[in-house]
Amino acid sequence: MVGGGQLARMTCQAAIPLGVRFRVLADSPADSAAQVCAATTVGDYRSLADLQDFAAGCDAVTFDHEHVPAGHLQALERASVPLHPGPAALHHAQDKLAMRRHLTGLGVPCPRFAPAPGLPEIIDFKEMSRGWPVVLKATRGGYDGKGVWVCETPGQAAEVLGYGIDLMVEEHVPFEAELAVLAVRSPFGQGAVYPVVQTVQRDGICREVLAPAPGLAPSLAREAEALALRMAGELGVTGLLAVELFLADGRLLVNELAMRPHNCGHWTIEGARTSQFEQHLRAVLDLPLGVTAMAAPHAVMANVLGGSDGDMLGRLHHVLAADPALRVHLYGKAMRPGRKIGHVTALGPDLAGLRRRAQAGAAYLRWGEAAAEAEPADIEPVPAVSPAGKLGEGTRT
Ligand code: ADP
Numbered sequence: 463m464v465g466g467g468q469l470a471r472m473t474c475q476a477a478i479p480l481g482v483r484f485r486v487l488a489d490s491p492a493d494s495a496a497q498v499c500a501a502t503t504v505g506d507y508r509s510l511a512d513l514q515d516f517a518a519g520c521d522a523v524t525f526d527h528e529h530v531p532a533g534h535l536q537a538l539e540r541a542s543v544p545l546h547p548g549p550a551a552l553h554h555a556q557d558k559l560a561m562r563r564h565l566t567g568l569g570v571p572c573p574r575f576a577p578a579p580g581l582p583e584i585i586d587f588k589e590m591s592r593g594w595p596v597v598l599k600a601t602r603g604g605y606d607g608k609g610v611w612v613c614e615t616p617g618q619a620a621e622v623l624g625y626g627i628d629l630m631v632e633e634h635v636p637f638e639a640e641l642a643v644l645a646v647r648s649p650f651g652q653g654a655v656y657p658v659v660q661t662v663q664r665d666g667i668c669r670e671v672l673a674p675a676p677g678l679a680p681s682l683a684r685e686a687e688a689l690a691l692r693m694a695g696e697l698g699v700t701g702l703l704a705v706e707l708f709l710a711d712g713r714l715l716v717n718e719l720a721m722r723p724h725n726c727g728h729w730t731i732e733g734a735r736t737s738q739f740e741q742h743l744r745a746v747l748d749l750p751l752g753v754t755a756m757a758a759p760h761a762v763m764a765n766v767l768g769g770s771d772g773d774m775l776g777r778l779h780h781v782l783a784a785d786p787a788l789r790v791h792l793y794g795k796a797m798r799p800g801r802k803i804g805h806v807t808a809l810g811p812d813l814a815g816l817r818r819r820a821q822a823g824a825a826y827l828r829w830g831e832a833a834a835e836a837e838p839a840d841i842e843p844v845p846a847v848s849p850a851g852k853l854g855e856g857t858r859t
Contacts, residue, residue, distance in 0.1 A: 464507050464516070465526030466493030468793035468802070469723045469739075472731070473526070474499045476739035482747065486526075487516040494793045495526070510534045517543045522746040524701055525722050528555045529603065546649070546700040546746035547721045554697055555721045559601045559630045565716055568696055570689065572716050573597075573708070578631040584619045591633040601628045606802075607666015635715060637708035641675050642726035644738060645690035645703045648745045653694060655687045656734060656754045661706070661726055667800065670820070673729045673761040676813055678709075686714055693719070702727070702742045725765065728805050730754075732789050733761030758809035764820035766804035768797045769828030769836065777830050781806075781823045788823045 463470045466488025474495055477484035487503050488496035496502040505512035507530050517523050517538060524546045535549035547555075554561040562575045576587045578598060588596050598619060600609035612634060613619040622629065640663060644656040660675040661668050675683070686707060693716075694703045704724035708715045727738035736744075736752025744751055774792070781790060785808075792804040806823040808816040825833040 463487070463495070463524050463526050464513070464530055466490075466495040466499075466502065467526050468494045468795070470495030470526040471498055471793060472728075472737075472791070473723060473739045473742060476737055476743055480740065480743060480749075482743055484743075485516070485520065487512070494795055497794045508534075510537055513538060514541070514543075520544070522546050524742065524746045525552070527605075527722070528552060528720065532556060548698065548700070551698045551700070552721055555719050557601055558599055558604075558718070559628075561719055562630070564697070565693070568693075570693065570716055571714060573635050574633040576631050578623075578629040581616060581620055581623060584613075584623075584631050585616065587631045595634045597632040597634050598622045598629050599632060601630050603627075606668075607663070610666055635708045635710050635717075637710045637715075639675070639709045640717075641678070641686060641707040641709055641714070642671075642724070643686045643690040643705050643707065644724060644727045644730075645687075645694045645699075645705070646701065646738075646741045646745045646751060647691075647694040647699050647703065648751060649700050649748045651695075652745075652751050653691050654741070654751045654754050655691055656727065656730060656738070657756060658683045658686045659726055659729070665800075667765070667767070667802075668725050669765055669767075670817070671726055671729055671761075671763040672813070672817070673733055673756065673763075676760075682709070682712075682714060689714065689716070701746045702738060725802070725805075728791070729761040729763040729807050731791070732807050733757055733763075733809055759811045760813045760816055761807060761809050762813070762816040762820045763805050763807045764817075764824035765802050766792070766806065766824045766827045768795075768799050768801040768803050770830060770832060771797050772830045774827070777827050781826050784826075785819055785823060788819060790823065790827070792827075 464487045466486050470486050471494045474484050485501040486495045486499045487505050503516050513534055522544050539545055539549055554564055562572050565572050574591045578584050595612050595614045598611045598613055611622045640661045641658055642661050643658045647653045657674040659671050659673040662670040690705045699721055704720040704726055706718040708717050723738050723742050731737045735755050741752055789807040795803045806820050808820045810816055825837045829836040
């Protein structure tokens with residue numbers, strides 16, 4: 463796996479029972495995956511020579527992020543390195559404009575969009591769509607909301623244009639909820655899909671994942687699953703495909719694609735019969751896929767973001783003692799404000815209770831004893847997920 467972040471770390475964990483000899487190309491020995499993977503190579507994913515050396519002797523090469531330069535991927539493919547996903551598929555996870563164009567061509571519903579080389583194009587687009595605000599996005603290289611700007615005025619758009627990066631413009635979708643669906647496809651052509659989840663984002667960062675998406679009409683859940691499987695086939699994805707969706711006016715719109723294990727699937731480690739990490743390994747090695755059914759009625763995952771420095775072992779001790787059924791994952795990453803440093807998962811029948819417990823655990827790991835003051839909203843019960851008449855039972859026919 464190219465990249466040594468937490469996704470590689472958790473994939474390494476899944477490789478153990480399968481007997482897979484898992485290797486990682488990490489930036490440094492301190493990377494999250496490098497800390498736990500014995501077969502770590504330290505190198506630069508932007509260097510073709512480093513990629514070639516790393517790939518030598520691998521039966522499958524896959525990715526923890528989408529930042530490997532496209533030209534290097536093509537060179538590796540020409541040299542018959544078994545890349546999963548291959549560069550043609552990965553292009554659509556690397557370049558948001560290419561992804562929007564391709565999906566629209568396939569008839570997949572997406573927000574309205576246009577390239578945004580300058581202010582006149584943004585103003586034209588605004589007139590053809592819903593008006594202000596519009597969303598400007600870096601076509602490449604964004605993550606966790608970095609590279610996404612909601613602009614209310616031409617002045618704000620001009621400021622973003624001033625950064626000098628390639629941009630696209632999108633209508634600002636007044637969505638009711640954000641959903642995600644995780645599909646997987648093997649080179650043989652076997653496909654599988656996990657239950658559709660709801661993701662709760664704050665400041666562009668995923669804070670919580672609720673599985674299955676509470677109150678989602680079964681017809682929409684089937685539609686999302688079918689869409690993800692169809693896209694995995696049409697784009698030629700091998701391995702996982704995460705599809706981030708908006709639910710707006712009772713319709714699904716595709717926001718974003720990723721072709722690797724994804725934050726929206728961390729709950730599957732305990733909450734599904736096969737974790738996304740094992741599933742990705744099975745797929746890229748062309749093994750039969752595992753069962754995607756849930757292991758509990760509900761799973762709630764809350765991300766642990768970097769907060770205050772402190773005695774992490776003491777915080778862990780407290781959380782494990784306070785709630786022994788909570789499952790804690792810490793990634794071995796240094797505490798930096800807002801950075802994803804871990805997640806917690808709670809499983810069971812009572813969704814509201816699971817949310818409270820997962821959020822309380824995540825907030826304590828983040829802030830220690832100051833959690834209640836630092837993040838009061840996070841540890842309070844959160845209002846019902848389904849806006850009446852949109853996501854709820856009432857929309858069933
Ligand atoms: P990233 O690559 O950083 O994850 P995304 O395209 O997923 O970027 O956007 C991050 C978040 O910004 C989304 O989860 C959503 O909350 C918000 N967002 C993105 N695009 C739009 C849009 N067109 N309309 C409204 N909100 C949006």
